Amino acid sequence: MTLDTLNLVAILGMAAVTYLTRIAGLALAGRLDLSPRAQAAFDAIPPAVLVAVIAPSALATGWPETGAALLAALAATRLPLLAVVAVGVLAVVGLRMV
Amino acid sequence: MSVLDDARLGFSDIWPAAVAAVPIGLLFGALAAAKGLSPLEVFVMGALVFAGGAQFAAVELWASPAPVFAIIFSTLLINARHVLMSASIAPKLGRFSPAQKLMGLYYMADENWALAEKRARVRQLTPAYWFGMIVPFVSCWLMTTTMGATVGAAMGDPRNLGADFAFTALFIALVASFWKGRVTFWTVAAAGIASALTYKLVGPPWHVAAGALSGLLAAWLAAGTEPAVLAEGVKS
Known part of the structure; x- marks a missing residue:
């Protein structure tokens, strides 16, 4: 059971910014009127961040990872979350053996 | 309706979401352990941050030493949507004291926010209902992620099982849901x-x-x- 100081700093920072986003609404309520364009950009935040985080692993590691990412994306159009994870993991293990 | 009834209703609304989060929590713990985080660190992160998507992204970025700025920046970006969510739920918390608002919103996540919005359409939200959802939901996340970190640490090199790719696949699935x-x-x-x-x-x-x-x-x-x-x- 260890608690690294730098890890704790990172966790506390994560907690602080997250709490800030959760209570910001108390101050903003009723005053937020986004244009459709700004709303679209706001809605795009989660997918943009998720893709930005995984792009090096999916696109800049090797062809087995890129292939498995494509298969996972295909699976994501019809399968639930955990099934997509299973497809991706099995695909990368298989393709790395080739 | 009594306080206890309201709390029970919150519990019965949230439990399917809590069950669905069990394998996700185990996976999160295992991946965090593979990045060198201890079960205690995983528990503390869950208790203080409690944001699945942001936690997965943070652990993907984790290294030794931790890239603190990148982790916090990614967390802020991913959770920016909470600003809109809390702005929408805040006017519906009329029966909450200021302290209950500040405490209740600490654990506002996609699932309990959506359920509360749904409930607010037919009845006024009560603190009992809100905390009836949050207490079991948060407890479940803390238990499963810590368990995943404890078991995951014993699994050895995650590359052998392709587990290092689990994040990428998970994120692809999450992108599809957005x-x-x-x-x-x-x-x-x-x-x-x-x-x-x-x-x-x-x-x-x-x-x-x-x-x-x-x-x-x-x-x-x-x-x-x-x-x-x-x-x-x-x-x-």
């Missing part, structure tokens, strides 16, 4: 290309900021080319 058509396509394409290029040319952790901002810009540009009639429809 899919809204053409605008999302341009967002994903711009974010992916900008992030991969930045990673190769500049190196981590700048790929997160470069990719995310390119994705937002692409969404803003793509939404501007939406037919005018549609844009008006959204506004009204």
Whole structure:
């Protein structure tokens, strides 16, 4: 059971910014009127961040990872979350053996 | 309705979401352990942050020493949607004391927020209902992630099982759940290309900021080319 100081700093920072986003609404309520364009950009935040985080692993590691990412994306159009994870993991293990 | 009835109702509304989060929690713990986080650190992160998507992204970025700035920046970006969610739920918390609001919103997540919004359409939200959802939901996340970290640490090199790729696959599935058509396509394409290029040319952790901002810009540009009639429809 260890608690690294730098890890704790990172966790506390994560907690602080997250709490800030959760209570910001108390101050903003009723005053937020986004244009459709700004709303679209706001809605795009989660997918943009998720893709930005995984792009090096999916696109800049090797062809087995890129292939498995494509298969996972295909699976994501019809399968639930955990099934997509299973497809991706099995695909990368298989393709790395080739 | 009594306080106890309300709390029980909150519990019966949240439990399917809590059950669905069990394997996700175990997976999160195992991946965090593979990155060198201890079960205690996983527990503390869950208790203080409690944001699945942001926690997965943070652990993917984790290294030794921890890239503190990149982790906090990615967390802020992913959780920015909470601003809109809390702005929408805040006027519906009339029966909450200021302290109950500040405590209750600490654990506002996608699932309990959505259920509370649904409930607020037919009845006024009570603190009992809100905390009846949050207490079991948070407890479940803490138990499963800590358990995953304890078991995961014993599994050895995650590369052998392809577990290092589980994040990538999970995130691809999550992106699909946020899919809204053409605008999302341009967002994903711009974010992916900008992030991969930045990673190769500049190196981590700048790929997160470069990719995310390119994705937002692409969404803003793509939404501007939406037919005018549609844009008006959204506004009204």
